[in-house]
Amino acid sequence: MTDPAEQPQPLPIPEPLEVHPPVAARTRLAVWALVLALLGLVVSFFVGWGFPLGLAAIVVAIVALRRPWESRVVAVWALVLGVLSVVYSAGWLIYAATLTAAGR
Template sequence: MPRPPMPAARPPAATPAVEPPSPDVDLADEASPLPGVHRGGFLRLPTAPVSVTTTQTAPAEPGTEDDPPSVTAQWLMPEPAGPQRGLAAWALVFSIAGLVVSLFVGWGFPIGLVGIVSAILALRRPLESRAVAIWALVLGAVSLLYSAGWLWFAFSRLAAAG
C-alpha cells in the first residue's frame, strides 16, 4: 500500500511590522507601579489619626475681622446617655390591652403574652419600676386566663354542635 504524500512545509510567517508609538503616547517607565505602591504626594495614610484640639477659637462677628477674636468656645464631649427606662410601662400597656381584648374574644392571647414577656424582662432590669412590672405580669396572666376561657368555651360549643 502506498504511503500518503507528506504535506508540504508551510513557508515561515512574515514577521509583523511594528510601528513606532505616536508622539501622543507616554512611554512606561522601566516597571509599571503595582496597585498600592506609594507614588508620592501623600505623606500619611488616609486613615491616620487627625490631631484634635479641645479649645477652639470662635469665629469673629461679621464686620469685625480687624479685631482679634476675644471669645473662646469650649468644645466638650456630650454626656453619655443613661440606660433607657420604660419597659415596665410598655409591659403594663400591653397587658391592659390584652385584658381588654380577651374580655371580648379569645384570640387576643398574643397581646397578653407580649405583656408577660415584657414584664419579666422589666423585672430583670435594675432601673425599671418593680410595682409596674408586677402589675403588668399579673394583668397579663389574667388576660391569658380570660383568653383561655373564651377559647375553651368556643371549642366546647363547636364540639357540642358538631
C-alpha cells in the same frame, strides 16, 4: 539616704465609672408591659384572641423585673394583668371549642 523627689510616686486611683442608660430610656419597658397587658385584658373580655398580647406582656414584664432601673411595681402589675388576660382568653377559647364540638 535617697532624695524623696527621686522616689516613684504612686499613681492616683481613678474613681469607678457608673454606666447607666439615659434617663429617657430607663423606665419604658415596664410601662410597655403594662400597656400590652391592659390591651390584652380588654381584648380578652370580648374575644378569645387576646392571649398573644398577654403572652407578650408576660415576657416583657419578666424582662423588666430583671432590670434594676425599671419600676418593679409597674412590672408586677403588668405580669399579673398579663397572666389574667391569658386566663380569660383561654376561657373564651375553651368555651368556643365546646360550642363548636357540640354543634351549636
